Amino acid sequence: MADSAKLTRWGRVETAGMRKDAEFVAVSRVLGSSVDTTFNAIDLGTRVLYTAGRYALSAEGSFRSFTGTARLPTSIGSPRLWI
Numbered sequence: 001m002a003d004s005a006k007l008t009r010w011g012r013v014e015t016a017g018m019r020k021d022a023e024f025v026a027v028s029r030v031l032g033s034s035v036d037t038t039f040n041a042i043d044l045g046t047r048v049l050y051t052a053g054r055y056a057l058s059a060e061g062s063f064r065s066f067t068g069t070a071r072l073p074t075s076i077g078s079p080r081l082w083i
Contacts, residue, residue: 008035023049027062038068 010032017025029043045062 006034009033021050023047023051025049038066040067041065042067 011029013027013029015025015027017023025047027043027045027047030041031043032040041064043062043064045060047058047060049056049058051057
């Protein structure tokens, strides 16, 4: 069975972070297909996390852009509050 295996989807993720008074994280991701390039995509996102004692406030957002002919709705992250 392993002889018939074929890699059809691939991806690359890069993450960078910085911490000062708040924590900032940036993410970029590339998704591709060796079979159908219609849905090849690039994702960009960020997250901010602020903590004060036992409370934390987190907000994140992301954007997806298709490099092929696909036209799916892009997603924007929603703010979150964790207590």
